[in-house]
Amino acid sequence: MSRLLAALLIALLLGPIVWMLAASVLPENEIFSGAPVHGLTSASLDHYRALFDERGFLLPIRNSLIVAGLTTLIALPCATLCAYALARLPMRGKGLFLALLLAVSMFPQISVVAPLFLVLRASGLIDTYPGLVLPYVTFTMPLAVWLLTGFFRQLPRDLEDAAMIDGASRLRVIRDVVLPLAAPGLASTAILMFLYCWNEFLFALSFTFGPDHQTVPVAIALFRGRYQIAWGEVLAGAAVATLPVVIVVLAFQRRIVAGLTSGAIKG
Amino acid sequence: MSTIAAEAVERIYPGRHVGIAGIDLDVADGELLVLVGPSGCGKSTLLRLIAGLDSPTAGRILIDGADVTAVPPQQRDLAMVFQSYALYPHMTVYDNLAYSLRVRRSDRATIDARVAAAAEALDLEPLLDRRPAQLSGGQRQRVALGRALVREPKAFLLDEPLSNLDPSLRTQARAEILRLQRKLGATMIYVTHDQEEALTLGHRVAVMREGRLEQVATPTELYDRPANTFVAGFIGSPAMNLLPAVSLGIGAPPDSIVGIRPHDALLSGNGVRATVDVLEPRGHDTVVHLRLEAAGSPEFVITVRESAPTPGSTVNVSWKSDRLHSFDAQGRRRSASP
8 A cells, every 4th residue: 555655656757757758759749649658759859959959048147057066165164163053052032032043934935026126137146157146145045044954953962062072173073973964955955045045936036137147947937938838948958957956966865865963972 | 180069059949849049059170079869959050050051040150169150161171962852864983983083173083082082991992983872872882981081171971871871871871980990080069860970970079959959978878878768768778668657666756756677677576566568689689678567557668687587476666776867847957876
C-alpha cells in the first residue's frame, strides 16, 4: 500500500518534469498531439539550438547566476552572524525578534513592489544587478536567520565552551568550531537562498527593463510572441533553468544529510 | 600552579531554580578538591563560575589572589574536562590536543613537543590521526584529559570526567588522574556525584546540597565526623543509619537523631530486637537490611562478614557506643559526639 502511494507520489512529482523534457525536444506541432506518449522518433534538439542561437539565452543565465550568487554571498555571512547571536548570546527580547522575523518573511511580495520601485528608481538602481541583489538579500535574510538559529541551537554547547576555555575568542569559536559543524545547515540555507533568487519572478520582472539584466524566469516569460507562444522553446528554457538546481542539490546532498556532529560527545 | 578561591559566590537564575548561594571555598596550590553532591546541587554551576563560562550574580572568584570575576574564560588560563568530553568532532586527535596551543600562537616545534608529551603520558600516540568518532569511550576520555594536559594551565577543572565510562575503566582512569595530579602537583577541582570517587580522590571534599556547601573537609574527617545528617547520610556506602534516639532506646536528649554506620553495628545476644528483611551479599561481606521492633518499624542496615542471618528470623542488634554519631533536631552534629 505504502509502495503504491510512493509510486503515485513520484509519478505526480516527476510527471510534469518528464513532460517538460519530452516536449522540449519535440517539434512544435507535435507537442499537443499526444506524441510524447507514443515515442520520441521525431525528437531533436532544435528548440535548444534556437534557445541559445536566436534568443541569446546565455545572457539571462549569466544574469541569474550573478544575481543569485551575489545575494547568497552577501546574505549568508550576515545571516550566520545574526543567527549565532540569536542562538547563543544573552539578549533581551530574542523571542520577539524571532517572531517578528518570521512575520516579516511572510509579507506578500506584491505589497512592496511599488514602494521598492520608487526607492530603487530614486537611487538609480533600476535595471542594475544591485537593484535586484539588495531586495533579494532583504527578502532571503529572515528565513535564513530563522533556519540557521535552529541549526546553531542544536550544536552541543560544550564544544563552544571547550574552545573558549582553550583560549579562542567568540569569533574564532565561530570560525573553528561552529561553522565546520554547522556546514550541513549552512549548505542547505545557501541552497534555499540561491533557489529563491533563481526562481524569483516578480521583482526581476518589475525592476528590470531590458534583456541586459533580466533573469531566467523573466526571459522565459517574455518568449511569448504577439500571436503565438513558442512552447517548445519555453519548455527547453525551463529545462535549462532546472538544470543548475538539480546539480546544486545533488552536489550538496551528502553534505546536508551527513551527521557531522557524531563523535563529539559520548556515543 | 595556583590557588583558587570563591568568596560569597552566588548565582541566581531569574524565574528558575535556586542556583547556588553563599559559597566560600579555598583551594590550595597543588590541592585536589572534590565537589560532590546529588544531581542539581549546583556543583557544576560552581565549576562553570570558576571557569568563567558563567558569571556570579554576587561574590568574587579569585585565582592566585587576583579577582578574576570579570575576566573572560579565555584569559583565566584554566583547563577543563567536560562530562561529554566535548572533543572537536571535525578535528583529528592531534588537532584536538594542539588547538589551545595554536590559538595561543605557539610555534610548531613547541606544539609538536607538547602534544607528543601528552600523547605519551596518556597512551594516545597510535590514535593521533583518528577522529573522535573513531575512538572508544575510554580513548575519548583520555583525549579530553590530554587536551587539558598540553596547556600546562594554572589549574584543572574536571566536570564528572568519568561518569560516561563503564565501571572497570572508571577505576583505571581514576587512578590515572590521581597519578597525573600527584606527578604534576596540579591544582585540581573535580566534580562528581559519586561519594566513593570523592573519598578516594580528594585531598579535601566539599559536599554540596541545594546550592550550598554542607561541609568541606578531608575524606577521613568527612567520614568520621560528618557535620550534619545530610553529609552523614551521603558519605559512605551503605548509607549511615539515621534514626530518632528514642527508637534505639538511647538516653540522649529526646529529640536528637542518632547515626550508626552499618559496619559499626553487630548482631549479638543483647540489644535492640529486629527482623531480618533482605540480604545483599557483596563477596567480602553481606549487607543485611533489618526492621527494628520500634514504632514504625524503621529500617536499619548493617554489614556482617561471617554467617549472615536468614531472612524472616529475629535478631538482636547492638553497636559500639563510642562510634555513635549524635545530631540535634535540626540535623547538626552535637559537639559532644566523637
